[in-house]
Amino acid sequence: MAKNEFHYVITLQFRKDGEIGNLANTVSGTVAARRGETRQMLYQRILKQACEGLGTSEGVTLFFDLAPNDL
Template sequence: MAKPTYHFVITLHYRQEGAMGSLTRTLDGVFEPQRGDTRETSFKRILTWATEQLHARDQAVLFFALERNDL
C-alpha cells in the first residue's frame, strides 16, 4: 500500500530582504510525511519550506490547510 500524501495550502504575510513594505503570497503543494511526523511537525516543515522559497522574514501565517491528497 502506498504511503499517503497530503495537499497543503499556506498563505504568508511577510517582509522580503531588500524589498520595501510587506507582501502576501499563497503557496501549495504535495507533502509526504516522514515516519513519526505529527500535524505540528508537518506544519513546521511546510512553514520552513515556504519561508525559504519566498526569502521571507518576520512572517505571519494567514492561512494553513493540510488534507489527504487522495479522493
C-alpha cells in the same frame, strides 16, 4: 500515491530585506509525512520550505490547510 501523502495550501505575509511594506503569497503542493511525524511537524516543515521559496527568513501564517491527497 502514497497513503502518507498530503496536499497543503499556506498563505504567508512577510517582508523581504531591502523592500518597503509587507508582501503576501500563497503556496501549495504535496508533502509526504515521515514515520512518526505529527501535523505540527508537517506544518513547521512546510512553513520553512515556503519561507525559503519566497526568499524570506520568516513569515506570518494567514491561512493553512493540510488534507490527505487522495479522493
